[in-house]
Amino acid sequence: MEREFFLLLSGVATVSALLVIVARNPVHSALALVACLVQIAALYVLLGAPFLAVIQIFVYVGAVMVLFLFVIMMLDVRKESQRRYLKHALLPGVVVLVILSGELIVLLTQSTKLHAAMGPGQTITTQPSVEALSLLLFQDFLLPFEVASVILLVALIGAVVLARSEADVTPVRSRKDHGEVRR
Amino acid sequence: MENVLSLVPVLIKMAIVVGVLLLLPLPLTWLERKIAAHIQQRPGPMRVGWHGLLQPLADAIKLLTKEDHIPAEADRMLFSIAPVVALVPPFLVFVAIPIGDPIQMFGTEIALSISDLNVGLLFILAVSGIGVFGTILAGWASNSKYAVLGSLRSIAQMISYEIPMGFSVIGVVMLAGSMQLSQIVSSQQGLWNVVVQPIGFFVFFVSGLAEAQRIPFDLPEAEGDLGAGYHTEYSGIRFSLFMLAEYLVVVVLAFLNVLLFFGGWLGGPAFLPATIWLLLKVGFFIWVFMWLRFTFPRYRYDQLMAIGWKLLLPLSLLNILVSGFVML
Amino acid sequence: MTDVTVINEVTTDTGLSREVLMNLGPQHPSTHGVLRLLLQMDGEIIERVEPHIGLLHRGTEKLFESFTYTQIFPLTDRLDYLCPPSNNLGYALAVEALLGIKAPERAQYIRVIMAELSRISGHLLITGALPMDVGAMTSLLYTMRDREMVMDLMEMISGVRMHTSFCRVGGVREDLPEGCAARILEFCDIFAARISDYETLLENNRIFLARVENIGTITGEDAIALGLSGPNLRASGVDWDIRRDEPYEIYDQLEFEVITRDDGDCYDRWKCRVDEMRESLRMIRQCVRQMPEGDILIDDPKIAFPVDKDLLAHSMETHIHHFELAAYGFKVPKGEVYTAIEAPKGELGYYLISDGSEKPFRLKVRAPSFVNLQALTERTTNIKYLADVIAMLGSLDPVMGEVDK
Secondary structure (H helix, E strand, C coil), rough: HHHHHHHHHHHHHHHHHHHHHCCCHHHHHHHHHHEEEEHHHHHEEEEEEEEEEEEHHHHHHHHHHHHHHHHHHHHCCHHHHCCCCCCCHHHHHHHHHHHHHHHHHHHHHHHEEEEEEEECCCCCCEEEEHHHHCCCHHHHHHHHHHHHHHHHHHHHHHHHHHHHHHHHHHHCCCCCCCCCCCC | CCHHHHHHHHHHHHHHHHHHHHHCCCHHHHHHHHHHHHHCCCCCCCCCHHHHHHHHHHHHHHHHCCCCCCCCCCCCCHHHHHHHHHHHHHHHHHHHCCCCEEEECCCEEEECCCCCCCCCHHHHHHHHHHHHHHHHHHHHHHHCCHHHHHHHHHHHHHHHHHHHHHHHHHHHHHHHHCCCHHHHHHHHCCCCCCHHHHHHHHHHCCCCCCCCCCCCCCHHHHHHHHCHHHHCCCCCHHHHHHHHHHHHHHHHHHHHHHHHHHCCCCCCCCCCCCCHHHHHHHHHHHHHHHHHHHCCCCCCHHHHHHHHHHHHHHHHHHHHHHHHHHHH | CCCCCCCCCCCCCCCEECCCCEEEEECCCCCCCCCEEEEEEECCCEEEEEECCCCCCCCHHHHHHHCCCCCCCHHHHHHCCCCHHHHHHHHHHHHHHHHHCCHHHHHHHHHHHHHHHHHHHHHHHHHHHHHHHHHCCCHCCCCCCCCHHHHHHHHHHHCCCCCCEEEECCCCECCCCCCCHHHHHHHHHHHHHHHHHHHHHHHHCCCHHHHCCCCCCHHHHHHHHHHCHHHHHHCCCCCHHHHHHCCCCCHHCCCCCCCCCCCHHHHHHHHHHHHHHHHHHHHHHHHHHHCCCCEEEEECCCCCEEEEECCHHHHHHHHHHHHHHHHHHCCCCCCCEEEEEEEEEEEEEEEEEEEECCCEEEEEEECHHHHHHHHHCCCCCCCCHHHHHHHHHHHCCCCCCHHHC
C-alpha cells in the first residue's frame, strides 16, 4: 500500500516539477510548483510526519506561492513569456546540468558507503512530532532560531525600505493633464 | 486484504460527508434568501413549492442549464479548473472535523470523524488557506480587470487575516494542550472557551468572516465597486461551483467557531443527542453570518487592511501573552 | 459585464504597468443608470475620474421644439424620472411667466404637495441607494417599501405612479380625489417614524460612517464654483434654497427650515437629504391644512380646458375653444424667460424662448444632476480609493435621465 502511494505521489511530484520549468506561462509554472509542493506534503504524511506536512502546506502553498502568484499577476505575462532573461545561457546551462547529474549519480550509487561513513545515526522519535520539534527549536537550538528570526525581520524591514524609496522616486502625475483623454 | 477492509468505514464516512456537503447549499440558499427577505421585510421566494422550498432546485436547474461562457481572451484551462480548485479545500477541511464522541456500532467503536488528526486544527487552517488559489486563478484567468482587482484584493485579504486567525486559536490550543479537535472539545468540559478566551473568540470570529469573504469583508466580490469581483466572468455551472464553495466555507467556519469556542457537542440538554446539539449550534452560527450580511455595509480596502494588521493582529498577540501568563 | 478597454498604459522600464485604465459602467450596479466612468488607477488608488455621459441622450430639448406647450409635460416627466411632479412644476412656471398668468391658489397648493411628495420619493431612493453602494443592501429595500406609499399617493392623485404629468399651464389637471387629504396626512404620520428607522439603522453604524465620513469633501467655495445646487450645495454649508430665497408658488406661506450641514462630505450629503424629507413632511402637512377651496385651473378658455365639463355640451364658444386648444394648442407671446425651482436634485431651471407660436422656439433645461456630476471629476475632493468613487457618486445622486436629457 505504502509503496504504491509513494510511487503515485512522487511520480506526480516529479511530473509537476518538470512542468515548472517546461511551462512557458509563469502562472502555469507557479501552479505546477504548487502541485509539486502539495505532493511533497503528502509524502511527509506517508513518512509519519503530519506536522511537517501541514506546515509545508501552510507556509509554502498557503503563503509563499500565493505571494509568487501575486507578483506574477502584476506582470504582463504574454510579453514576459516571450522575453529571454539570460542571453547566451545555453553553454552555462549545459555545464550546470552535467555537474548536477554527476553529483546525483555519485550520490545514488555511493549512498550506502556514505551512510556507513556517517556512523550510527540517532534514533529519531517521530511520534509526538510537534512536541519533539518545539523542544528542539525552543530548547536545544534556541539561539539559532532567534537569530534566524532576527535576520528575517531585518530582511523584512529592508524590503519595506526598498519599496518605499522606489515609490518616492516615481514621478507624481501632474495635475495639469487631468481632464484630457489620451488615445 | 486487511488493509482494504480497514478502509471501508473511512470510505463510507467520506461518501456521507461529500454527499451531505454537496446537498447542503440547497437548503442554505433557501435559508439565506428567507433570512434576507425577513430582515428586509418581504416574504422572499414564495412561488416554487411551499414557501419557496423548492426554489433552490429551480435555481440549480437554471444554473446548470445556462450557457457556460468562457471569454475569448481567457486562459481556458485555468479558467475551467479555478472553480474546482476553489471547491476542494472546504471539502478537505471536513476530513479533520469531528461531530461527536466515538459511538458503538456493529460491535466496534466508530469515530465520528473521517480522521481525527493530531494536528487537526493546523491542518484545517492550512487547507482553508489553499482556498485562495481558486480565487486567484479565477481572477487571473478571466483576463478582466474587474476580476483581477477582485482576486488581488482577495489575496491580500486572505494573507492578512490568516495571521490573526492562526494566532487567535493559539490560546485555545494552549488551554487544550493539543491541536486535535476532539481533545480541544473535551478540554471545554467545564467551561466553554468563549468564556476563557473572549478576545480569542472575537479575533477568530472577525478574521473568519474575512477569510470567508462575507460582509463586512466581502471586498473581493463587492458588487458595489467591482461588479462581481473575481467571478465576474463566470456563468452557469462554474459560477455555481463558486457559490457552493462559498457556502461550504461558511459551514466550515460555523463548525470551527462551535468546536473551538462553544464547547462543540458538549453542554447540551440530556434528551438531545450530542451531534444534534452540535449541529444546532452550527446552525446558529450560520444564521449569525447571514444576519450580519444583511445588516452591515462593507469596509473599504485600506480600512480592511488596517483592521487586520493594526487591530486584530495586536489583539491576538495580546491574547496569547495574557493566556500564557495566566497559565503560568 | 462591462468590457475593459486599455486606452493608455503607462509602462515603466521594469515592464510593470503602473496605471490601469478601467471602465466603470455603463452597465454597472452602482452607476445609477448608464453613467460610464473612466478610471485611471494605480492599483486601488484613483488617479483620475472621468465621467462619460450621453448614453441616455434622447434629444429631449430638441423634441420640445416640435411639441405644443401642453404636450411637453410628459417629456419633462422623463428628465428626473424619480420626481416628475417637480419637473412639471418648473416647466409650467416658465410658460406661465411668459403668459403672465398665475395658477389658482388651490392648484398651487396641489402642485406643492406633489412636488414635495416627489422630493421625498427622490430622496428616499438615494437614502437607500448610497448605503447599498457601500454594501448595506437592506436599507434600499426599506426605503423602496416606503417609496411605495408615495407612489400609491401619486396614483391616487393622478392615476399614474411614475410619469404623472399632472400639471397644466395655469393649474393642475384635476382636483385631489375624495379622501386624499386624509391619506396624505396618514402617510406623513407613518413616514415620520420610518425616517428615524433609517437613521437608527445607519447613523450609528461604524462601518457606514467609516465609508462616508470625510470622503469626497467639497468646500462651500468649491461647491459654488462648481455650480452645485440643492442638497449637495447645502451639505457644504452654503445656505441657499430657492424655495425660501426666491419663493415661487406658495412656499412663502409655508414654514420650513433650510437644512444645511458643514463638512460637505458624503455623509453630510446623505444626512442633508434625510433631514430634508422631514421638512418636506412638515410642508405637506401645512399645505393640506392651509389648502383653500376653489378652482384648480385658470379660467381662461384660450389657455385651459374648462373646469366645468358641462359647458362643453351647452356652449358653442366653449366647444370651439376646446377644439382649438386640443387641436393646435395655445399661443405664447414672444419673449424669453428663465425660471428656476428647487427640485429635489437642486436648481432646476427652464430657459424658455417663445417666438409667439404654439410651440417653444427653444427650451433649455438647466438640469441639476448634470451640473452636480461635475463634482466627481473635481480633484479638490479627497477621493482616494475605487470604493470612494462609488460612495461619492452615490452621494451626489445624479439621475441620468436628467444628465443626458
